[in-house]
Amino acid sequence: xxxxxxxxxxxxxxxxxxxxxxxxxxxxxxxxxxxxxxxxxxxxxxxxxxxxxxxxxxxxxxxxxxxxxxxxxxxxxxxxxxxxxxxxxxxxxxxxxxxxxxxxxxxxxxxxxxxxxxxxxxxxxxxxxxxxxxxxxxxxxxxxxxxxxxxxxxxxxxxxxxxxxxxxxxxxxxxxxxxxxxxxxxxxxxxxxxxxxxxxxxxxxxxxxxxxxxxxxxxxxxxxxxxxxxxxxxxxxxxxxxxxxxxxxxxxxxxxxxxxxxxxxxxxxxxxxxxxxxxxxxxxxxxxxxxxxxxxxxxxxxxxxxxxxxxxxxxxxxxxxxxxxxxxxxxxxxxxxxxxxxxxxxxxxxxxxxxxxxxxxxxxxxxxxxxxxxxxxxxxxxxxxxxxxxxxxxxxxxxxxxxxxxxxxxxxxxxxxxxxxxxxxxxxxxxxxxxxxxxxxxxxxxxxxxxxxxxxxxxxxxxxxxxxxxxxxxxxxxxxxxxxxxxxxxxxxxxxxxxxxxxxxxxxxxxxxxxxxxxxx
Ligand code: FAD
Ligand code: 2HG
Ligand code: ZN
Numbered sequence: 029x030x031x032x033x034x035x036x037x038x039x040x041x042x043x044x045x046x047x048x049x050x051x052x053x054x055x056x057x058x059x060x061x062x063x064x065x066x067x068x069x070x071x072x073x074x075x076x077x078x079x080x081x082x083x084x085x086x087x088x089x090x091x092x093x094x095x096x097x098x099x100x101x102x103x104x105x106x107x108x109x110x111x112x113x114x115x116x117x118x119x120x121x122x123x124x125x126x127x128x129x130x131x132x133x134x135x136x137x138x139x140x141x142x143x144x145x146x147x148x149x150x151x152x153x154x155x156x157x158x159x160x161x162x163x164x165x166x167x168x169x170x171x172x173x174x175x176x177x178x179x180x181x182x183x184x185x186x187x188x189x190x191x192x193x194x195x196x197x198x199x200x201x202x203x204x205x206x207x208x209x210x211x212x213x214x215x216x217x218x219x220x221x222x223x224x225x226x227x228x229x230x231x232x233x234x235x236x237x238x239x240x241x242x243x244x245x246x247x248x249x250x251x252x253x254x255x256x257x258x259x260x261x262x263x264x265x266x267x268x269x270x271x272x273x274x275x276x277x278x279x280x281x282x283x284x285x286x287x288x289x290x291x292x293x294x295x296x297x298x299x300x301x302x303x304x305x306x307x308x309x310x311x312x313x314x315x316x317x318x319x320x321x322x323x324x325x326x327x328x329x330x331x332x333x334x335x336x337x338x339x340x341x342x343x344x345x346x347x348x349x350x351x352x353x354x355x356x357x358x359x360x361x362x363x364x365x366x367x368x369x370x371x372x373x374x375x376x377x378x379x380x381x382x383x384x385x386x387x388x389x390x391x392x393x394x395x396x397x398x399x400x401x402x403x404x405x406x407x408x409x410x411x412x413x414x415x416x417x418x419x420x421x422x423x424x425x426x427x428x429x430x431x432x433x434x435x436x437x438x439x440x441x442x443x444x445x446x447x448x449x450x451x452x453x454x455x456x457x458x459x460x461x462x463x464x465x466x467x468x469x470x471x472x473x474x475x476x477x478x479x480x481x482x483x484x485x486x487x488x489x490x491x492x493x494x495x496x497x498x499x500x501x502x503x504x505x506x507x508x509x510x511x512x513x514x515x516x517x518x519x520x521x522x523x524x525x526x527x528x529x530x531x532x533x534x535x536x537x538x539x540x541x542x543x544x545x546x547x548x549x
Contacts, residue, residue: 072116072120072127073120073124073125073126073127074127074479075127075128075129076126076127076128076167076172076173076510077129077172077173079126079479083172083544085173085174086155086539086543086544087153088153088154088155088175088540088543089152089153089154090174091131091132091154091174091176095132095148095152095154096108096110096132098148099132099134099145099148102141102144102145102148103134103135103136103141107134107135107136107137107182108132108133108134108135109132109133109134109135110131110132110133112131114133115130115131115132115133115177117162118130118133118159118162118170118171118177118179119170119171119177120170121162121164121165121167121169121170122162122163122164122165122224123165123424123429123431125167125428125429125479126167126170126172126510127170128157128170128171128172128173128174128175129171129173129174130157130171130174130175130176130177131174132176132177133176133177133179134176134177134178134179135179135181135182136178136180136182136183137182137183138183139257139259139265139296139297142178142183142259142294142296143259143263143264143265144263145178145263146178146259146260146261146262146263146294146540146541147262147263148263149176149261149540150261150262150263150538150540153538153540154175154176154540155171155173155174155175155176155539155540155543156175156176156177156178156540156541156542157169157170157171157172157175157176157177157178157290157542158178158180158235158290158294158541158542159177159178159179159180159232160179160180160181160200160201160228160229160231160232160233160235161181161203161224161227161228161229161232162227163224163227163228163232164232164236164506164507164509165420165431165433165506165509166433166503166506166507166508166509166510166511166512167509167510167511168236168289168290168507168508168509168510168542168545168546169232169290169509172510172543172544172545173544175542175543178294179201180199180200180201180229180231180232180294180296181201181229182201183199183200183201183202183231183296184199184201184202184203184206185198185199185202186198186199186202186207186210187199187297189210189211189214189216190271191214191215191216193271193273193301194216194301194302194303194304195254195271195299195300195301195302196210196211196216196218196299196300196302197255197269197271197297197298197299197300198230198297198298198300199231199296199297200229200230200231200232200234200294200295200296200297200298201229201230201231202229202230202231203225203226203227203228203229203230204218204220204221204222204224204225204226204228204229204230204233205225205226207230208221208225211302211305212305215304215305216302216303216304216305217302217303217304217305217306218300218302219242219246219247219252219300219301219302219303220233220238220240220242220246220249220252221240221241221242222238222239222240222241223241223417223418223420223421230298230300231294231295231296231298233249234249234253234256234285234286234295234298235285235286235287235288235289235290235295236287236289236505236506236507237249237250237286237287237505237507238505239464239467239469239504239505240464240505241339241341241416241417241464242338242339242371242373243464243467243505244337244338244339244340244464244466244467245337245338245339245373246303246338249286249287249300250283250286250287252300252301253282253286253298253299253300253301254270254271254272254273254275254282254299254300254301255268255269255270255271255282255297255298255299256268256269256281256282256285256286256295256297256298256299257269257295257296257297257298258285258292258293258294258295258296259293259294259296260292260293260535260536261293261535261536261537261538261540261541265296266281266293268281268282269297269298269299270282270299271299273301284531284535287507288546289507289508289509289542289545289546290541290542290545291532291536291541291542291545291546291547292531292532292535292536292541293535293536293541294541306338306373306374306375307374307375307376307377308372308373308374308375308376308377308379308380308381308404309338309371309372309373309404309409310371310372310380310381310384310402310403310404311369311370311371311372311402311403311404311408311409311412311413312368312369312370312371312384312387312388312400312401312402313360313361313367313368313369313370313400313401313402313412313415314361314367314368314370314388314391314397314399314400315361315362315363315364315366315367315397315398315399315400316364316365316366316367316368316396316397316398317364317365317366317398318365318366319366319441319442321366321396321397322342322366322368322442322465323438323439323441324396325368325391325396325397326340326368326438326465326466328387328390328391328396329368329370329387330466332383332386332387332390333370333372333383333384333387335374336372336373336374336380336383337370337371337372337466338371338372338373339369339370339371339466340368340369340370340371340464340465340466341368341369341370341416341462341463341464341465341466342366342367342368342369342441342442342461342462342463342465342470343366343367343368343369343415343416343419343462344365344366344367344442344445344460344461344462345363345364345365345366345367346458346459346460347419347422347423347460347461347462347473348363348367348415350419350422350423350425350426350458350460351414351415351418351419351422352415353422354418354421354422354425355414355415355418355422357411360401360411360412360415361399361400361401362398362399364398364399367415368397368465369412369413369415369416370384370387371409372384377404381402381404384402385402388400388402416462419462419471419473423473423475426457426458426475427457427475427476427477427478428475428476428477428478428479429473429474429475430473430474430475430476430483430484430487431471431472431473431474431506432444432471432472432473432474432491432495433463433469433471433503433504433505433506434469434470434471434472434491434495434500434501434502434503434504435467435468435469435470435500435501435504436468436470436495436498436500437468437498437499437500438465438468440498440500441465441468441470442461442470443498444461444470444472444491444494444495444498444500445459445460445461445470445472447494448472448474448487448491448494451486451487451490452474452483452486452487455476455483455486456474456475456476456483457475457476457477458473458474458475459472459473459474460472460473461473464504464505467504468504469504469505470504472491474487488515489515489518492515492518493518495518495519496518496519500519501519502515502516502518502519503519507546508545508546509545509546510544510545513544513545513546513547513548513549514548514549516546516547516548517548525547525548528546528547529547532547
């Protein structure tokens with residue numbers, strides 16, 4: 029449905045084969061095999077140990093043939109990967125910014141196998157890097173040195189769906205998009221959606237407390253994950269696989285595993301509460317001149333769309349130019365400094381459509397938006413969403429990318445982009461911003477021709493100092509991973525960091541789980 033007087037989308041925007049296919053993780057049918065080949069193709073990123081020489085390997089054992097024999101006896105030869113080429117894809121991150129040199133990838137299928145692996149590694153002081161879809165944007169999912177990779181991709185069983193309560197129980201290695209398709213057949217939806225959903229695993233999502241495109245409406249995983257089963261570093265299985273909405277029996281241990289990025293345990297099963305699938309979805313794309321107008325439009329969207337607002341995203345002109353060029357599609361509306369993508373989820377198509385159209389009419393009449401289009405046709409909504417979701421992929425074609433995933437008070441949301449633009453001048457290709465405006469979460473991206481220490485030093489820690497001055501968070505949704513431990517103090521007190529270290533020592537006294545990640549040294 030298009031609004032009278034508003035520029036309309038003519039035909040499909042994009043001939044791209046689907047919503048998911050970004051280069052390193054494109055195929056739903058064979059998400060793993062294809063991605064690993066691509067991850068290891070082309071020029072290799074510098075080894076992490078050389079690029080970051082100040083990070084020293086811990087006192088862990090070196091893998092030997094006794095260890096390998098144990099793993100092969102446990103899993104069989106086909107689920108223990110030692111071939112250097114095959115291991116490569118597990119050693120390199122999605123944006124190809126780091127590279128470990130693990131010589132061993134383990135592919136368990138059951139909780140019991142994970143338990144045996146961890147118990148053995150703990151006893152023999154072998155460091156372990158848990159890995160799901162390897163879409164981490166903070167280099168959390170790949171080894172820094174030679175940690176054994178524990179890949180969850182074969183733990184992909186859906187265990188149970190209660191279609192009355194909406195609770196889905198599954199193994200941690202299920203691909204998010206597969207879960208979404210599964211529950212959609214039962215008129216339910218997964219309360220989490222992100223551009224990497226064709227590759228990322230639900231266990232990875234839980235371990236990073238992933239946010240995504242509709243957090244504004246459906247909240248974060250601390251709310252929707254009802255239960256977790258996880259294996260501690262010593263192999264002990266912690267069964268908190270609760271499926272009840274309400275359960276106040278003591279400490280909620282599940283929260284320790286949500287967002288701890290594989291440093292406290294390996295998540296093996298999850299129970300997630302799935303809302304009813306919306307019957308009506310509408311999408312609007314607006315073009316605006318200034319950030320001030322963006323803020324006023326956001327406020328209006330919250331007031332006027334109220335209970336049906338499901339997403340409110342921002343794209344700046346530099347990101348839009350890049351993604352249009354990359355997708356090879358014509359611009360859906362005229363060129364503007366800012367674009368807002370607004371989506372509604374509701375149960376009455378006519379009512380929601382009227383509401384969305386009248387919202388667009390109002391913001392245009394008031395001169396807040398200069399241009400805009402609305403639609404509820406599936407292919408057109410997908411084309412609009414592609415413009416937002418595929419920016420990460422488009423940026424990969426713009427050189428080496430420094431990424432910052434920052435929470436800021438909404439009024440300062442775009443300031444960081446402007447400040448960094450000014451600081452870097454012509455030393456960068458592009459300093460651009462996009463992200464989850466409705467949640468105050470900006471993705472600042474800086475592209476340069478190649479990584480250099482000089483440019484890194486110009487950006488960091490300055491970018492985090494500015495974030496801290498604005499009282500923002502240095503990680504809104506991607507986590508801390510390998511990239512940010514030394515900057516955590518910009519967002520957390522010393523006392524809070526010390527308590528985290530105590531919890532880590534209690535749960536993983538030998539520090540075998542995902543070392544060099546999350547906690548500052
Ligand atoms: P991995 O990358 O494999 O691992 C992530 C971390 O979790 C690592 O520290 C790893 O050790 C740990 N881990 C993985 N599985 C387990 C397990 N079973 N038990 C314990 N630890 C485990 N993130 C967002 O929050 N919002 C977005 O909108 C978003 N969009 C993205 C779009 C693109 C194109 C890409 C490439 C990434 C995006 N991300 C986003 C980042 C990423 O997809 C998320 O962090 C995702 O949750 C990671 O899932 P994964 O299975 O790939 O985990
Ligand atoms: C998104 O919102 C993701 O698209 C990725 O969180 C952000 O590429 C990024 O920096
Ligand atoms: Zn995001």
